Amino acid sequence: MKTAAATEVVVQDVSTRPEDTRSLASDEAALAALGYKQEFKRAFNAIEVFGIGFSIIGLFPSIASVLVFAIPNGGPVAMVWGWAVCSFFLMFVACALAELGSAAPTSGGLYYWTWTFATPRWRKVLSWLVGYSNSIGLIAGLASIDWGCAVQLMAAVSIGTNEKFVPTTGQTYAVYVALLLSHGMVASLATSIIARLQSVYIALNICLCLAIIIALPAATPSEFRNTASFAFGGFANFYGWPNGFAFMLSFLAPLWTIGGFDASVHISEEASNARTAVPWAIISAVGIAGILGWVVNVVIAFCMGTDLEGIMSNPIGQPMATILFNSFGRNGTLAVWSIVVIVQYLMGSSILTAASRQIFAFARDNGLPFSGLIYRVNKRTATPVNAVCASAFVALLLGLLAFAGPSANSAIFSLGVSGQYVAFSIPIVCRFLGGAEWTPGPFTLGRFGLPVAIVAVAWMAFAVAIVAFPTAPAPDAQGMNYMVVVIGGWLILCLVYYHIPVYGGACWFNGPQVTVEEAVLPGKDEPESLDGTQDEKFSESKK
Incomplete structure (x- = not known):
């Protein structure tokens, strides 16, 4: 039991705080109730908590990165209606996670909830798997964002040289490494600096979307303007799957774009009023991204022209850059594209921040190799610099998949979806089947919690199955989807590492x-x- 003196000190400390710091005292007390001491500065306000999730989504740059998956698997129908379908079901996932985030806001988030709500028999191994799945999902998200940014930079060079420059994989990887290193420096800054940057990220993202919505239709020549029947009903199928299945394969584009919204959970130990700010940040990020992204996709569908094969095969090497080039010309495209690249770059810094907090939390609970080294807070910045470096290093290794070909490269994008959905699903299921007592936070779904959870988990299981399929039927080695190999191999390695006699996680991992x-x-x-x-x-x- 606590001593009376210790209890008295806590009460006196809270009661004598100024009014504007009472929420911080409440947050620290809530974190202490979860078993953790306060190690970060709580510098994120509610808008900035929303900002980190929304900036990771990074609407227009993300749409630009994954348009290559939507155009061949449905064209305008996939872009418009595929986006609408995914946005609808992703809101169920957001609500289910928001309820958990309100009940227990901690940087460990998903694996912590799994441990809390799973049955005693399974909580250890399930928490272990969720921790590793969440970690690789976030790091794969970082890798795919930075790879997309490197491709966008190379596309800008190609536009500037009249399509004479065609980048090699090695050149693109070199740019990718440089981006990772710079993001490592940004994510290691003091929490207050990272928090203030979120307002800039929000403004740039929204302004870029609004600029595209207004300027693209105004600048597009008549030869590239499409009718409503084409924009809402035009269908393309490049790879030979049945049309309905091709349409479902296009879901990778919106699923990857509206992803990483658990980032708000991972910075909850740096947020004020976290039990309220975190759930509403998750829901608002997904909701705004779904609506605004749908409008952007409709505008693109009206202004992309009908030569979809020409867009995919253009020497620029980036479908969205080709569409902008057809509408704005070379100089206009370079001006717009420079903003796209900047916003994509900011996405990378945000997701590395979230990934590093997850890695830090998992190391704090002794779940990773070299946990003692990773679980350190830099004295100067009061941020987990070692966890930032560890996350960036693993992303650097994942980027090597690009040398195995386009299909292996797409596995990085699929891995970001599948790794996250495995980690999302398990704690949601454990909450209802684990038998532990449920104490909701300020945000609760009440009696709708169970049906929302059922829809959310069913949708994520379906999504993981869809993103595992190859680009075309009967693939050869070059056309295989290596996502199954990567995520399957990762989970198998995690289980092997867990069960190794004497040295495995089963011997020393004891949850939070x-x-x-x-x-x-x-x-x-x-x-x-x-x-x-x-x-x-x-x-x-x-x-």
């Missing part, structure tokens, strides 16, 4: 670790919650 010093007296292994009652969750974690 208590780091609140005053929560445990000498000789006691079972901390208590802030109200003085024993915390059963942590009691179980020590067994």
Whole structure:
């Protein structure tokens, strides 16, 4: 039990704080109830918490990066109606995660919730798998964003040289490495700087979308303007799948674009009023991205022309850049494209920030190799610099898949979706089937929680199956979708590492670790919650 003195100090500290810092005291108390001491500065306000998730989505640059998946698998129908279908179902996923994020806002998020709600028999291995799936999903998201940014930069060079420059994979990878290194420096800045940057990210993202919505129709010559029947009903199928299945394969584009919205959870230990800010940030990021992104896709469908094969095969090497070139010309495209590249770059810094906080939290709970090294907070910046470096290094290795060909490169994009959805699904299922008591936070779905969870998990299972298919039927080695190999290999390695005798995770991983010093007296292994009652969750974690 806590001593009376310790309890008195906590109460006195909260009561004597100024009014504008009471929420910070409440956040620290809520984190302490989860077993963790406050190690980061809480510098993110509600808008900035929304900003990190919305900036990772990065609407127009993301649409530009994955248009290569939508055009061949449905064309305008996939862009417009595929986006609408995915946005609708992704809102169920967002609501299910938002409810969990409100109940227990911690940087570990998904694996922490899994441990909390899973049955004692399965919580250890499931929490382990979720931690690793969430980590690789975020890092794959970083890799795909930075690879997309490198391709966009090379497309700009191609436009500027009248399509005479055709970049090699090695040149693109070199740019990719440079982007990762620079993002590592940005993500290592002080929390207050990263938080203030989010307002800039939000403004740039929205302004870029509005500029495209207004300027693209105005600048597009009549020869490239499409009718409403084509924009809403035109269909293309380049690879030979049945039309309906080709349409479903195009879902990779919106699924990847509206992804990474769990980032708000991972910076919850740096946010004020996290129990309210985190869930609303998740829901608003997905909702705004779904609506605004649909409008952007409609505008593109009206202004892309009907020669879809020409767009895909253009020497520029980037379908969206080709569409802009046809509408704005060389100089206009370079002006717009420079903003696209900047916004895509900002996406990379945001997702590396989120990934590093997940890696830090997992290392804090001793879930990673070299956890003692990774779990360190830089004294100067008060940020997890070692976790930033570890995340960037793994992303650098993932980028090597690009040398195996376009299909292997697309596996990076698919891995970002599949890794995240595996990590999203397990804690949602455990919440309802694990048998643990559920105490909701300020945001709750009430009686709608179960049906929302069922739809969310069913949709994610369907999505993972879809993104695992190859580009074309009967693929050869070059046409294979290596996502199954990558995510399957990753999960198998995680399980092997877990079960290795003596050295495996089963021997030393014990879920969330208590780091609140005053929560445990000498000789006691079972901390208590802030109200003085024993915390059963942590009691179980020590067994």
